[in-house]
Amino acid sequence: MKGYIHSLQSLGTVDGPGVRAVVFAEGCPLRCVYCHNPDTWVCREDDLTESGELFERILRLYPYIKKGGVTFSGGEPCLQAEFFCELAGELRERGLHIALDTCGEVSGQAVEALLDLTDLVLLDIKMTDPDSHFRNTGGDLSKVFRFLDGLEARKKPTWIRHVVVPGLNDSEDDILRLGELLSGYTCIERVELLPYRSFCEAKYENLGIPYPLKGRPQMSPERIAELQSLIKQYESRSDLN
Numbered sequence: 001m002k003g004y005i006h007s008l009q010s011l012g013t014v015d016g017p018g019v020r021a022v023v024f025a026e027g028c029p030l031r032c033v034y035c036h037n038p039d040t041w042v043c044r045e046d047d048l049t050e051s052g053e054l055f056e057r058i059l060r061l062y063p064y065i066k067k068g069g070v071t072f073s074g075g076e077p078c079l080q081a082e083f084f085c086e087l088a089g090e091l092r093e094r095g096l097h098i099a100l101d102t103c104g105e106v107s108g109q110a111v112e113a114l115l116d117l118t119d120l121v122l123l124d125i126k127m128t129d130p131d132s133h134f135r136n137t138g139g140d141l142s143k144v145f146r147f148l149d150g151l152e153a154r155k156k157p158t159w160i161r162h163v164v165v166p167g168l169n170d171s172e173d174d175i176l177r178l179g180e181l182l183s184g185y186t187c188i189e190r191v192e193l194l195p196y197r198s199f200c201e202a203k204y205e206n207l208g209i210p211y212p213l214k215g216r217p218q219m220s221p222e223r224i225a226e227l228q229s230l231i232k233q234y235e236s237r238s239d240l241n
């Protein structure tokens with residue numbers, strides 16, 4: 001089977017546990033204002049790749065990733081769930097751990113099958129209220145929480161990731177609301193707050209796409225640490241984790 005594959009990152013360390021191969025799929029249903037990968041939004045015929053060929057390229061990395069694993073990212077890998085099922089099946093036969101990095105807005109039988117083959121889900125929760133989520137991503141927040149409900153029903157290990165952007169979702173109220181929304185989900189092992197970075201601006205320029213957050217300051221590591229401790233306090237009060 002062929003899939004639209006943007007690239008393979010060989011030694012990733014931020015998309016799941018350990019050292020990992022990260023496969024970036026093409027195609028995404030959202031248009032997040034802070035997206036770092038606008039070059040993955042569109043599927044290009046030139047990038048069609050056989051799953052067997054990708055499997056061989058990943059296997060060459062086996063000595064480095066055997067204790068980490070492989071992460072499917074993008075773009076949105078669930079848009080090509082059948083392709084990733086085929087790839088995940090082969091990788092799992094070699095004992096590799098599979099993580100799925102998803103926006104949680106794509107559903108269906110093939111996605112359920114992919115979840116069966118996934119050890120860990122990295123679920124991006126981008127905004128904490130439906131209007132802001134729609135304005136800043138074009139998506140439907142209720143779908144994301146239905147997806148999370150499905151992960152809870154499966155008891156699927158899940159890490160939540162939340163990009164924090166100055167002036168957009170960086171108030172204490174925003175982070176407390178995130179904590180409230182996540183309380184009660186026992187599948188959640190970790191909540192990661194990720195600082196907004198503007199280094200993707202050049203990609204937008206090269207693609208000729210206006211950058212929606214032009215001039216927005218970077219998120220400071222100190223502020224992220226403060227907010228992370230806030231959600232930790234909240235987690236301990238609400239028995240998250």
Ligand code: SF4
Nearest residue numbers: 028030031032035075
């Ligand atoms: S879901 Fe990810 S790849 Fe898609 S637009 Fe948002 S940040 Fe970019």
